[in-house]
Amino acid sequence: MLADSSWTGGGLVHEVCLYESDADLRARVVPFVEEGLAGQQPVFVVAGAGVHALLHDHFGARLADLALLADADETWVGAAQTLAFYRDALRQRLQAGTPCRLLSEPTWMAQAWGAAWSRYDAVANELLAGQPCWTLCLHDRRQVPQPLLDSALRVHPYVWDGSRTAPSPHYRPTDEFLRSVEPPWSPPPASRDCQVVAAPAEARSLVASALPAATEEALRDDVTLAVNELVANAITAAGTAEVSHWRQGDAMVWEVSDAGSGMHAATAGYAPPPADQLGGRGLWIARTLADEAVVRSWGPGTAIRLFFPAS
Amino acid sequence: MTALRRLERAVDLDHGDHVAWAYEDRADLRTVLADTFTEAAGRGEQLVYVGNRHPAALCDDLADLDGRDAMLENGRLRLHSIAELYHATGRFEPRAQVETFRAEAQRAVSAGYHGLRVVGDVTDLVTDAAGHAAFVDYELALEAMYAVTPVTGICAFDRHRVGEQWREIAALHRLQRAVGQEPGFALTYASGAVRLFGELDASSAAEFRRLLDAVLAATTGVLEVDLDRLDFIDVSASRVLAEARETMACANRDLQLTGVRRAAVLPLAAFNLHGGAPR
Structure with a gap:
């Protein structure tokens, strides 16, 4: 088990939180950000309107202390380039060894074009491996299709179970996950x-x-x-x-x-x-x-x- | 400004056209001379042939040109050796040489000719490693001069003697001929702007890098690179631009991209290169 207050940057924590109410959301988001600010860890937020409203309501002027506060829909530039955006946003702090927190709500997964994100989210495990980064990914159960929620559980090594961050029993290693969702490799037609x-x-x-x-x-x-x-x-x-x-x-x-x-x-x-x-x-x-x-x-x-x- | 063009024959040329022609053998060169000078004579242009051989040998190269002797007699056709024309001061001076051709063209027009057509067999200039940078500078200046002068020029090279360098020199011309070996792109420079034509990929990135380096070395201040006439650019060539930007940044210079087509946006963006869309 991981507790927010105990984390000081010892390697990557890639966690998923599936929420279905504002109360669920508040219960996970507020302590995550609060602990980061209290620990003087840069907190990056890329999320939808609900999270923005919650943060404004709870943190008010303290939002100026966030390293980044961005709208998810405006951040989306396709899966590959959005992953690069995250990597580049965090890079300088991580290279300096500064423990960072990333609160990410990929709202695009509720759209048809966002389905590919599961793979890139899986690749983030490799991209940020060993880095002092806690990435909390939020998914609204009311918006995101069930197959993509299932994928989200498979690509995150940690899951929020409603009261704590724990290792996910559904997690699959990145290469195994990618192979399972990529098109099957069938023999090419002889007429090609x-x-x-x-x-x-x-x-x-x-x-x-x-x-x-x-x-x-x-x-x-x-x-x-x-x-x-x-x-x-x-x-x-x-x-x-x-x-x-x-x-x-x-x-x-x-x-x-x-x-x-x-x-x-x-x-x-x-x-x-x-x-x-x-x-x-x-x-x-x-x-x-x-x-x-x-x-x-x-x-x-x-x-x-x-x-x-x-x- | 015209696009990159590959030639089959040395005809259908107009004022401002600047051709690189890699000839296979002497017979190929003779055909080029006969084709282009026949066309030029028919248009009332003055003809100049420059080569690094004795005038009698140059005359032999023109054996297939109808009316050769009469044109030599009346001054329409003139022959010059490389040493006489390019090395008059004892060394090759690119800018002075370009001025010589500009003045020649103006004299031709003053004398009643429709313009000037020049064929130069510059194989020896290209193979002179010590003078390579000067020759690149010369070709860049020549291209800029051609754009505003009633002159048509063919830079001819013996493909077998010049070797791989041919591709780099050819890329300084928007009209190219070398069977199966054209560099596929052209680079020109005028008024603070590099203009790119054709297609740039991994096969031509090395030549592109050397030519761009030559431009950087010969210029100061902001450099605009106009991609409006570039039909294709890949990651390899985008990397060359990224490296040039880094080099310039170290010298407090700025590289600005213009004419960036949709297809070029992603490979350029992969190096954080961005620029204005085509006008």
Whole structure:
């Protein structure tokens, strides 16, 4: 068991609180923020209107002491970039070893486009591993669909049980969770179009010729850039890349494979590298642009599938 | 300003066009000369051929040009050696050389010609490692001059002698020819602004970095980079811009991006680079 007052920054605490009343919310949020301010720990808040109203009501002028007070809907810029926002917001304090608290209410999970957040929330376990950060994630049971609430319980190592923060019996390691929610890796159809390329420009030409003429320009740009980045990485790793594409239900699948040394981290590409690190952005961009992205590595060799809406 | 264009033949050229042509062999060069000078003569332009060989050998390169001897006789066609034209002061001076061509073009117009068409076989200038920076400076200044002068120019290179450097030099031209080896992008500089054309990716990032470094070294103050005519930019090339921004910041200089299309926003934003949308 963890008690707020006892935490002084000894590693990451990633906790979920599923609430269904203002009273539930108040019971968890107020002590979390109060303990942080009392301990002179920077408190970052990204939340919906209900939490903002509660905080204003309870803390009044003391809200000026928060390190960040932001509206969740205004913060959302897509799952990949929102995770990067959190990482960048906390980075300076965490690097200095300062224990931080993050109160996050991802209100976007009540919307269809926010479903992917569960994976990025899972990746936060790796992104903030070992950091002196207590992240409390709030979900309104009345708003968020049950499957996403179930996922929330699986990606958070700790859960608020109504009176205390305790290890979650539902928690699954990040890579296991990601594998369970990503599209299944089925064999590609024999009829797929497949071509070996030795330069990114060849891959872009392939995309240009493969997409139907009526494809919207924005989708065309997204597919082109995403495939380009994967091919550039593959060529760096192995000299050439194999590019395949096929239709799968309502999705257009693009697969880029190579015979390089492999990429075995299930979390690869979910978060961009820090701003001062110049490499490692290609897969992150591909993930950002695609509806889904799945990575498989075996021995030497990697294949990455991107799923886009079929135009 | 025109977009990046790949040429099949050295024709359909207009004033302001500045071409990089990597020729395969002497026969290829002769075809280029015959094609472009035939077109230029038909338009009433004066013709200038510059090469690093004896005038008789330069004359031989023009064997396929109809009316060569008559044009040499009446002054419409002039031949110059590299040493005579580029090294008149004993060393290659980019800005002075550009002024020479500007004055040549004005003299041609004053003499009643429609403009000036120049073909320069500058293989030796490109392969002179010591003069590489000066040659890049020269090509940047030449491109800016061409934009406002009635001159059309072809910079010809022996592809086999120049090697990989060809791609970097070619990228200083918006019209390019090298079968299967074009750099795919072009970079120009004028009035405090770099303009990018074509497509920039991992294959061309190294050339882009060297050219941008050359511009940074030759300029001061704020540098605008206009991406309005850039059809594609990836993470590798965005990284080059990010590094340039860092370099400039260390010198209290600012790099400003303009003409950022939608497709460029994400790779640039990955390095916290942002800029104005196309006008």
